[in-house]
């Protein structure tokens with residue numbers, strides 16, 4: 255009772271922190287693997303992993319060691335100098351993908367900024383400065399910088415921040431015919447998450463990804479994937495676009511899992527798409543500093559392992575099977591199970607905010623999502639036993655949601 259009252263209380267307003275977050279009063283002190291511990295020692299099963307960031311779990315020994323080792327040598331020098339860690343991590347990323355070159359950032363939104371600038375500069379360098387339009391999709395999320403909110407076109411995130419920026423166009427997610435009609439002589443690029451994260455774990459099909467690629471090829475449009483959330487092993491392949499053949503992008507933004515909790519992002523591009531980005535075009539003070547690169551290298555070594563990716567597919571298969579069982583037993587609570595791999599969306603018939611609280615009552619953490627979804631984004635190395643525990647807690651949350659719905663009726 256006391257716990258419930260505490261967690262359901264309105265967030266405590268802080269005097270000194272800008273009030274942009276709807277926080278629960280839960281505060282964690284330490285974590286290990288998929289387990290988080292509050293300041294008063296209570297354990298929670300973490301099935302949101304810092305919103306797909308702590309993909310290797312909390313306090314992963316390899317990541318901890320990488321930070322320690324590098325912290326004792328060199329943290330930061332500036333991009334005026336050659337940074338060997340950047341060259342190493344860029345080689346790992348380009349060897350593993352479609353890309354030839356990489357720009358390192360500190361966050362996802364910055365990787366998106368770089369992607370948009372790279373696309374526009376490409377057309378400018380090719381003698382087409384009029385090609386500036388970036389086509390994004392409804393329900394997308396690309397981060398919170400002005401360009402990123404304009405690219406996603408989410409009205410709630412644009413409100414109050416002045417006029418829409420020119421050069422951004424919104425298409426309907428999955429509507430390939432509508433999209434074709436929007437591509438014209440001023441189109442620079444199409445930006446899309448192969449699996450939408452915040453929008454509610456909506457996945458494009460293999461055929462849709464291939465159709466996007468063909469449309470871009472036919473019209474000289476660049477294809478940008480935002481794999482900030484769905485990339486880096488989350489779907490059971492290193493990148494979600496790999497599920498489709500012949501659907502690689504020209505430019506891709508990644509972040510989140512890349513640092514496993516340390517802020518690292520990257521914009522990847524083919525040499526062709528990156529040709530406009532010459533000396534002076536772009537930059538970042540912290541981006542790609544030695545400390546970030548050491549963590550990124552350690553994380554990539556773990557994430558790009560066939561064993562881990564096979565494990566993700568196995569645990570994801572277990573969840574899919576168990577969650578459809580829940581959907582059958584709780585048709586009044588669960589409307590749909592969607593997503594890909596360990597980016598799982600549960601579309602609810604009862605309010606998702608309430609459901610997140612029911613999960614927290616079971617000492618389990620899940621993320622919210624658009625379209626009245628909750629998302630499961632557990633660490634990729636979640637064990638099958640932990641997955642069983644998660645399903646049992648979700649079942650109890652479904653019971654609680656049912657009881658609450660009945661009481662309200």
Ligand SMILES: *Cc1c(COP(=O)(O)O)cnc(C)c1O
Pocket residue numbers: 360361362363364366395396397398447451452480481482483484509510
């Ligand atoms: C989290 C996220 C971003 C923004 O990343 P930040 O690091 O918060 O700037 C962009 N796109 C997608 C798909 C994301 O999930």
